Amino acid sequence: MTSKDPTSRAPKPRDHRDRVHDRMLARWFWLGHVRPWTGLIVLSLVLMAIDGAMTGAVSALLKPMFDDVLVETRSGMVIWVALAIGGAFVMRAGTSLAYKTLMAYVAEKVATGLQSDLTRHLMRLDQAFFRTHPPGHLIDRVRGDTQELNAVFEKLIPGVGRDMVSVVALLCVALYTDWVWTAVALVGIPFLVAPASMLQRLVRRMGVQARETSASASTRLDEIFHGVVTIQRTGLEDHEIGRLQRVLKRFLKARVRTAGGQAAMGSLSDVVAALGFALVLIFAGGQIATGERSVGDFMAFFAAIAFLFEPLRRLGSLSGVWQNVLASLDRVHRLLQEQPSITQPDAPLATLPAPGDEEIRLEGVTFAYDSDPVLRQLSLVAEAGKTTALVGASGAGKSTVFTLLTRLADPQQGRITIGGQDIRRMDLAGLRALFSVVAQDSALFDETLRDNVLMGATGIDEAQLQAALDAAHVTEFLDQLSNGVDTRVGPRGSALSGGQRQRVAIARALVRGAPILLLDEATSALDARSEKLVQEALDKLSVGRTTLVIAHRLSTVRRADKIIVLDRGTVIEEGTHDQLLAAGGSYARLYAMQFHDGME
Ligand SMILES: Nc1ncnc2c1ncn2[C@@H]1O[C@H](COP(=O)(O)OP(=O)(O)O)[C@@H](O)[C@H]1O
Ligand SMILES: [Mg+2]
Numbered sequence: 001m002t003s004k005d006p007t008s009r010a011p012k013p014r015d016h017r018d019r020v021h022d023r024m025l026a027r028w029f030w031l032g033h034v035r036p037w038t039g040l041i042v043l044s045l046v047l048m049a050i051d052g053a054m055t056g057a058v059s060a061l062l063k064p065m066f067d068d069v070l071v072e073t074r075s076g077m078v079i080w081v082a083l084a085i086g087g088a089f090v091m092r093a094g095t096s097l098a099y100k101t102l103m104a105y106v107a108e109k110v111a112t113g114l115q116s117d118l119t120r121h122l123m124r125l126d127q128a129f130f131r132t133h134p135p136g137h138l139i140d141r142v143r144g145d146t147q148e149l150n151a152v153f154e155k156l157i158p159g160v161g162r163d164m165v166s167v168v169a170l171l172c173v174a175l176y177t178d179w180v181w182t183a184v185a186l187v188g189i190p191f192l193v194a195p196a197s198m199l200q201r202l203v204r205r206m207g208v209q210a211r212e213t214s215a216s217a218s219t220r221l222d223e224i225f226h227g228v229v230t231i232q233r234t235g236l237e238d239h240e241i242g243r244l245q246r247v248l249k250r251f252l253k254a255r256v257r258t259a260g261g262q263a264a265m266g267s268l269s270d271v272v273a274a275l276g277f278a279l280v281l282i283f284a285g286g287q288i289a290t291g292e293r294s295v296g297d298f299m300a301f302f303a304a305i306a307f308l309f310e311p312l313r314r315l316g317s318l319s320g321v322w323q324n325v326l327a328s329l330d331r332v333h334r335l336l337q338e339q340p341s342i343t344q345p346d347a348p349l350a351t352l353p354a355p356g357d358e359e360i361r362l363e364g365v366t367f368a369y370d371s372d373p374v375l376r377q378l379s380l381v382a383e384a385g386k387t388t389a390l391v392g393a394s395g396a397g398k399s400t401v402f403t404l405l406t407r408l409a410d411p412q413q414g415r416i417t418i419g420g421q422d423i424r425r426m427d428l429a430g431l432r433a434l435f436s437v438v439a440q441d442s443a444l445f446d447e448t449l450r451d452n453v454l455m456g457a458t459g460i461d462e463a464q465l466q467a468a469l470d471a472a473h474v475t476e477f478l479d480q481l482s483n484g485v486d487t488r489v490g491p492r493g494s495a496l497s498g499g500q501r502q503r504v505a506i507a508r509a510l511v512r513g514a515p516i517l518l519l520d521e522a523t524s525a526l527d528a529r530s531e532k533l534v535q536e537a538l539d540k541l542s543v544g545r546t547t548l549v550i551a552h553r554l555s556t557v558r559r560a561d562k563i564i565v566l567d568r569g570t571v572i573e574e575g576t577h578d579q580l581l582a583a584g585g586s587y588a589r590l591y592a593m594q595f596h597d598g599m600e
Helices: 011-071 075-123 127-132 135-148 150-177 179-185 189-226 228-234 237-289 295-337 398-405 428-432 449-454 462-471 498-512 528-542 577-583 586-596
Strands: 360-368 373-382 387-391 413-418 435-438 516-520 546-550 562-567 570-575
Touching: 011 075, 011 150, 011 295, 075 135, 075 150, 075 295, 135 150, 135 189, 135 295, 150 179, 150 295, 179 237, 179 295, 189 228, 189 237, 189 295, 228 237, 237 295, 360 398, 373 398, 373 413, 373 562, 373 570, 387 398, 398 516, 398 546, 435 498, 435 528, 449 462, 449 498, 462 498, 462 528, 498 528, 516 528, 562 577, 562 586, 570 577, 570 586, 577 586
Parallel strands: 387 546, 387 562, 435 516, 516 546
Antiparallel strands: 360 373, 360 413, 562 570
């Protein structure tokens, strides 16, 4: 598969592999996503076939219309021919209404189903995946690529069901009328093959490019709207628009070329049609003049061939449509192939710690996000029911310890136990349910304050909610909000202040009631007054829980049962505040510095 593989240089196997891959994608799509709708698709195909056959019927009816009604003026026939032609059109109207609605239904069912599958799958993936796939890009994949697949139901299946039947029916009428004329009219079609396959490749390539640039554009938009405050403050509007426009320009180019390529296939068939018409007219004109053939013959034939080119043109563009679909299928499929490295362990699972037995141990833990280890042979113990503080310079690896504890990543070496059991052997959801995390800027969702606190927790009555809100000092600002606890907090909680957001996050942790509390710089972003309130709330929260606290300001950790000082991923000191001060090491120096700077 790699470029070093000698066969990959030979053009033939490569083409072959592409075709095998395309077939695999089609099978995967069919088996996994389309098959449940077989019944509706078959029904639609029948309706499409009726629609297609009616086009043939209309052209066949032109012969009696001309020969019997218009030329011979047999008055008895008028009513029958008129009824038949009218009936054929009504049939077309009814069937096409029905199958278009059915196909739209199936298309949306398949697309929205894939959207949920894809989102559910993506939510399980590792942090490393999300570092290389920004949100805008993923939104575009989930929404845009699945929508591209609609073409299967809105173009491809009708193409096969209706247009193929039309083509066959019309060909029958044409051949029945005069096979020589038919051969003359269609003489140019073989010349379409080579340019059509060239166009097909162009459309595929441009389709891929259009989807890629569309994802980049979504990423840009996502960053613009998330960073809008920064952009406004620093006057970066023109700069950002410039970056967006460059992506959009590439998108536009790819889209226009895709559309152009698809249209060129149609135009090619028009040229061939023109050639055919001219030849037939010259050829047939003589035969009609001599009375060898009737005007009705010619009109039926002419209509059949004229009707024929429209579905033929659509059929011609289908390969381009299919190429586009394959490009999107490929991308959706590749995302679904991404596997998380953090998964539910195989049975037997380790038992989750009993209440009060949540002692946390890191034993020789080494961990790297990329190549440089962030944690190096790190060993530490946080006793159950006690408060353990992690301090150290920024970048020392403190937050990474929390990342590993909650299994957002696994260490490359060493192990982590809680209550004596390896966390890698515990039920993943059960493990994560052990923790409440309050970080520096807690993520709130664009829901009501109540929903942000409850976060789907069930069995919490109004009194319990009120108690949590009181303890977290949320109650104090509720009357400033228009709808109290039912006020929406805006995207990422932007309608609240930093201190208010933290207090909501603490209320959330209280309601969650998890036995282990992870506090990552929970008060660092706050002013003194908010810090005091939040700290009080945190103190209430940590009573009776195993607490790990990361704090920049040493004033908040001095009461911890144990303080662990990290430096570049290893423990350099540990003890109580008094012990560490007495030891006169780096903690003592750090403390003296903060005290001196008046940060106390
Ligand atoms: N998601 C991540 N991907 C890659 N590198 C990271 C990631 N998170 C942190 N790092 C790196 O790991 C190191 C330790 O980070 P962190 O644990 O956040 O430090 P601390 O919390 O002590 O300030 C830093 O050098 C940082 O650049
Ligand atoms: Mg940190």
